[in-house]
Amino acid sequence: MLKKIVLVAILVVITMLTLYPVLTVVTVSLRPADRLLSTSLEIIPDDATFANYVKLFTERPFARWLLNSTIVAAAVTIFATALASTAGYAFSRFRFPGYKVGMSMLLITQMFPATMLLLPLFLMLAKLGLINSSVGLMVVYSATALPFTVWQMKGYYDTIPRELEEAAMLDGASRFKTFYLVILPLAAPALVITALFSFLTAWSEYVVAAQVLLTEDMYTLPIGLKQFQSSMTTEWGLYAAGSIVVSIPVIMLFMKLSKWLVSGLTLGSVKG
Numbered sequence: 001m002l003k004k005i006v007l008v009a010i011l012v013v014i015t016m017l018t019l020y021p022v023l024t025v026v027t028v029s030l031r032p033a034d035r036l037l038s039t040s041l042e043i044i045p046d047d048a049t050f051a052n053y054v055k056l057f058t059e060r061p062f063a064r065w066l067l068n069s070t071i072v073a074a075a076v077t078i079f080a081t082a083l084a085s086t087a088g089y090a091f092s093r094f095r096f097p098g099y100k101v102g103m104s105m106l107l108i109t110q111m112f113p114a115t116m117l118l119l120p121l122f123l124m125l126a127k128l129g130l131i132n133s134s135v136g137l138m139v140v141y142s143a144t145a146l147p148f149t150v151w152q153m154k155g156y157y158d159t160i161p162r163e164l165e166e167a168a169m170l171d172g173a174s175r176f177k178t179f180y181l182v183i184l185p186l187a188a189p190a191l192v193i194t195a196l197f198s199f200l201t202a203w204s205e206y207v208v209a210a211q212v213l214l215t216e217d218m219y220t221l222p223i224g225l226k227q228f229q230s231s232m233t234t235e236w237g238l239y240a241a242g243s244i245v246v247s248i249p250v251i252m253l254f255m256k257l258s259k260w261l262v263s264g265l266t267l268g269s270v271k272g
Contacts, residue, residue, distance in 0.1 A: 023043050025240045025243055025244060026043065026240075026244060027043055027044070027045065028236055028237065028240040029052050029053070029237060029240035029241040029243075029244050030044065030045055030048040030049065030050070030052075031045050031047075031048070031049075031237065032045075032047055032049055032051070051237075052237040052238055052240070052241035053241045053245070055238060055241075056238060056241055056242055056245065060224075060227075060238070061216060061217065061219075061224070062224060062242060062245075064217060064219075065219050065220060065221050065223070065224035066221060066245070068134060068218060068219065068220050068221075069202075069203060069220040069221040069222075071134055072134050072137050072138055072141070072202050072220060073199050073202040073203045074199075075134075075138045075202075076138055076141045076142050076145065076198050076199070076201065076202040077195050077198045077199045077202070079138065079142050080141075080142045080145045080146055080149055080194070080198035080201075081149070081191060081194050081195045081198055083142070083146060083150075084145075084146060084149035084150045084152070084153045084194050084198075085153055085184065085187070085191060085194070087146070087150045087153070087154075088149075088150050088151075088152070088153025088154040088155075088156070088157055089153070089154075089157055089179060089183065091103060091150065091154040092153075092154045092157035092158050093157065093162070093165075103151075103154075106147045106150055106151050107147075107151070109147040110147055110148065114144060114207060114208065115207060117144075118207070118208065118211055121140055121208065122211055122212070125139070125140070125212060130212075131212060131214065132212065132213055132214040132215060132218055133212075133218070134218070136212050137202070137208070137209060137212055137213070137220070138202075140208050140212070141198075141201050141202040141205065141208070142198075144201060144208075145197060145198045145201045145202075148197065149194040149197060149198060152190060152193060152194060152197075153187070153190055153191075153194060155190075156187050156189070156190035157183065157187060157190075160183060160186050160187065164182055164183075164186075165178045165179075165182060165183065168181070168182050192257050196253060196254075196257060199253065200250065203221070203246075203249070203250065204222060204246075204250075205220075205222065206222040206223065206226070209222060209223050210223055210226075221242070221246050222246075224242070225239060225242045225243065225246070228242065
């Protein structure tokens with residue numbers, strides 16, 4: 001009994017420590033401009049206002065940044081998930097020339113931080129004429145997301161018995177039909193993880209976007225939020241309000257897909 005009480009107390013403390021920064025951001029976003037530095041511990045201030053949220057969409061091009069991020073993140077999610085699902089299946093079911101090299105390269109690419117690739121990526125996009133374009137970001141984000149997602153999908157496919165495919169093909173189904181109607185539905189948890197990882201890669205990335213995007217109308221949300229900070233001052237109210245808006249889609253996705261997360265992450269790591 002004592003152990004349970006201690007465990008619950010520890011979990012409560014950890015939860016409070018985790019929620020405190022989030023609640024602080026919410027509080028700052030609701031404060032009037034003249035009370036941003038208030039030391040009050042009230043989560044919802046007495047004179048709470050949504051002025052910062054209104055200002056985001058009326059006085060700043062936040063809606064444009066939101067649209068840019070949505071387009072890029074959606075495209076990367078669809079493209080990376082489609083490629084990872086097919087490439088992972090190929091690595092799982094077939095042995096072809098370059099198989100071992102390909103698997104090794106997928107692992108090796110995970111050893112290097114994205115900042116090491118900035119120069120070659122920038123030069124590549126410049127030669128393709130994709131600097132300051134959403135397409136350039138889509139290419140980079142898809143490329144950086146694929147090594148992990150392909151490996152994840154390959155591991156999950158390894159847990160699906162081959163006998164299911166053999167039975168379907170004996171009944172006259174083609175390889176593609178078997179993959180589409182039998183394998184993909186069974187791999188739904190892994191597909192959810194792949195889609196979520198791809199979405200987060202594109203939604204919250206800052207470093208690459210800061211190098212590729214040059215004009216304000218092309219900014220994504222991370223770059224846009226940075227505009228509220230300058231060398232002389234920071235518009236904390238707008239910064240906090242923008243941060244809350246940016247986090248809402250991610251929170252909604254996690255709540256919606258939570259039932260798939262555990263099985264997608266664990267079963268995909270059983271085999272390699």
